[in-house]
Amino acid sequence: MNRSRISFLVAGLLAVLVLASPARAQQDMEKPLAPELLERWRSLSPEQKQALRQRLQKFQALPAEKRAELRRRLKRFLALPEAERQRLRRNYRAFMKLEPEQKALVLKSYQRWRQLPSQQRQKFRRQMHRLRRMNPAERNRFMKRLRRWMRLSPQERQRLRQLLRRRHQRRGGR
Numbered sequence: 001m002n003r004s005r006i007s008f009l010v011a012g013l014l015a016v017l018v019l020a021s022p023a024r025a026q027q028d029m030e031k032p033l034a035p036e037l038l039e040r041w042r043s044l045s046p047e048q049k050q051a052l053r054q055r056l057q058k059f060q061a062l063p064a065e066k067r068a069e070l071r072r073r074l075k076r077f078l079a080l081p082e083a084e085r086q087r088l089r090r091n092y093r094a095f096m097k098l099e100p101e102q103k104a105l106v107l108k109s110y111q112r113w114r115q116l117p118s119q120q121r122q123k124f125r126r127q128m129h130r131l132r133r134m135n136p137a138e139r140n141r142f143m144k145r146l147r148r149w150m151r152l153s154p155q156e157r158q159r160l161r162q163l164l165r166r167r168h169q170r171r172g173g174r
Contacts, residue, residue: 041049059067077085095106113121131139152160 044052059070062070077088080088095103098106116124131142134142149157
């Protein structure tokens, strides 16, 4: 997805949000549009204008609480530093390029993440931070061991845990 498409999408979202409420629409009809918005609208192709109109209709058809949630999310997004917004856009583009099965896996993982207690999420974040701080050789060694661990059966993993606990206890719990 190129930069102009992203700008178009962001402009579309903004247009939908600005025009979504009838009171706001009436107010906007009485007041001229900002020149840059009017110019942007005029520069759109008929297909782009139609797509925006359809998005507006879809948005207006949503329940009020869903529209309010979308407004809050857009406001939070716009409040982020530009670098963070760019990172999120890159992630979105990468996600949209995935095959449907891959998208489903990502969404499933995200749902599992959201269901984790905050303590577990914090622990995972700390572990990921440690992983990122490793030099490439350490990271490769860790990933190789992780792949071996993942190939173990649950029984083999349990035996290995017990072995490591006994070894740890023999060393005085260090």
